[in-house]
Amino acid sequence: MFRTLNFINSNRFNRMETYGEVVLQHIPVMCKEVLEFLNLGPGSIIVDATIGCGGHAKPILERVRPSGQLIGIDQDQQAIESTRENLKEFSDSLFLVNENFKDLEKILKGLKVEKIDGILFDLGVSSIQLDTPDRGFGIRHNAPLDMRMDGKNKISAFDLVNNLPFEELSRILREYGEERFHARIARAIVEQRKRRLITTTRELSDLVVRAQASHKFYKIHPATRTFQAFRIAVNNEINSFEVALKECVRFLNPGSRICVLSYHSLEDRIAKHTFRNLEKEGQVRRLTKKPMRPFQAELAQNPRARSAKLRAVEKNETI
Numbered sequence: 001m002f003r004t005l006n007f008i009n010s011n012r013f014n015r016m017e018t019y020g021e022v023v024l025q026h027i028p029v030m031c032k033e034v035l036e037f038l039n040l041g042p043g044s045i046i047v048d049a050t051i052g053c054g055g056h057a058k059p060i061l062e063r064v065r066p067s068g069q070l071i072g073i074d075q076d077q078q079a080i081e082s083t084r085e086n087l088k089e090f091s092d093s094l095f096l097v098n099e100n101f102k103d104l105e106k107i108l109k110g111l112k113v114e115k116i117d118g119i120l121f122d123l124g125v126s127s128i129q130l131d132t133p134d135r136g137f138g139i140r141h142n143a144p145l146d147m148r149m150d151g152k153n154k155i156s157a158f159d160l161v162n163n164l165p166f167e168e169l170s171r172i173l174r175e176y177g178e179e180r181f182h183a184r185i186a187r188a189i190v191e192q193r194k195r196r197l198i199t200t201t202r203e204l205s206d207l208v209v210r211a212q213a214s215h216k217f218y219k220i221h222p223a224t225r226t227f228q229a230f231r232i233a234v235n236n237e238i239n240s241f242e243v244a245l246k247e248c249v250r251f252l253n254p255g256s257r258i259c260v261l262s263y264h265s266l267e268d269r270i271a272k273h274t275f276r277n278l279e280k281e282g283q284v285r286r287l288t289k290k291p292m293r294p295f296q297a298e299l300a301q302n303p304r305a306r307s308a309k310l311r312a313v314e315k316n317e318t319i
C-alpha cells in the first residue's frame with residue numbers, strides 16, 4: 001500500500017510518482033506555455049534535456065507520436081527509472097538516456113540522430129528529488145548530506161561542506177544561494193567542523209538557523225538558500241547548462257525551438273545572454289525578449305513554480 005506524505009496538500013498535485021512506500025508528486029511548470037513555444041506536431045523529434053518525472057514529456061509525446069520521438073535525458077537514474085515506468089505506454093516513441101545534458105552530442109550520436117525539432121531545459125531539482133528523504137536535497141528530512149543528482153559523481157555535499165576553505169564556502173553561498181549572510185554561515189561551518197564533521201542535513205540546517213539567530217523574520221526556511229547553493233555546486237549545474245545551451249543550437253533543424261525554464265537568476269542570465277548573442281550572430285530569433293512568468297492561477301496550484309522564468313528562441317531558416 002502507498003501512503004501520501006502528510007505535508008502534501010493533495011489538491012495541489014495532479015500526478016503521482018512512487019518511491020517505495022511513499023507517493024511523491026511533481027507538477028510540470030508552465031506546461032501550456034512550454035508546449036506552445038515548442039510548436040510541435042506529429043513526427044517531431046524533441047529532446048527533453050531534463051525529463052525528471054516526465055511531467056512535460058507526457059503531453060509532448062501525446063503530440064509527436066506515432067511517427068515522432070522524444071529523447072528524454074536525466075543524470076538522475078531514479079528519475080529515468082520512474083519515468084520509464086510512468087510513461088511505458090509511450091515506450092515505442094520514448095528514448096531515455098541516463099546522462100548529463102552537457103554531453104548532448106555524444107547522446108545524439110549514440111542514438112544515430114543528426115537533427116532535432118526542439119529542446120526543453122527545465123532546470124534545477126524536481127519535487128521528487130526534494131521530497132525523497134534519503135537524497136539529502138531537502139531541509140525537512142534528516143538525511144546524510146548528499147545532494148548528488150548523479151549517484152556516480154564522486155563529490156557530495158558532505159565533501160564540500162567539510163573540506164572547502166572559508167572563502168570558497170562563502171562564494172558558493174553568495175553566488176549560488178544569493179545568501180546575504182554568506183560569510184557568517186561559512187564561518188559557522190568552519191567553526192563547527194573543527195569540533196566535529198557535519199554529516200547530516202539536520203546538522204547543516206540547525207547550524208544555519210543558529211548562525212542567523214538574530215534575523216528572525218523569514219519568508220522561507222533560513223537554510224533554503226544554503227541548501228540550494230550546495231546543491232548547485234555539487235552538481236556543477238551552472239557550468240553544465242552554459243555548455244549545453246551553446247552546444248544544442250547546431251543540432252536544431254531550421255524553425256525549431258529551444259525552451260528554457262529556470263529558477264535561479266544565474267541560470268536566467270545565462271539564457272538571456274546566450275540567446276541575445278545567438279540572435280546577434282543571426283542564428284536564432286528570440287520569441288521572448290523578457291522572460292515569461294507563471295500566472296497566478298498556476299502559482300495557487302503549484303507554489304514551487306514561483307521563481308520560474310521561461311525563455312524561448314527559434315532557429316533561423318538561413319543557417
Ligand SMILES: C[S@@+](CC[C@H](N)C(=O)[O-])C[C@H]1O[C@@H](n2cnc3c(N)ncnc32)[C@H](O)[C@@H]1O
Pocket residue numbers: 026027028029049050051052053054055056057073074075076079099100101102122123124125126127149237240241
Ligand atoms: C525540474 S526537474 C524536471 C522536471 C520535469 N520537467 C517534469 O515535469 O517532470 C529537473 C531534472 O533535471 C535533471 N538535471 C539537472 N541537471 C541536469 C543535467 N546537467 N543533465 C541531465 N539532467 C539534469 C534533474 O536530475 C531533475 O530530474
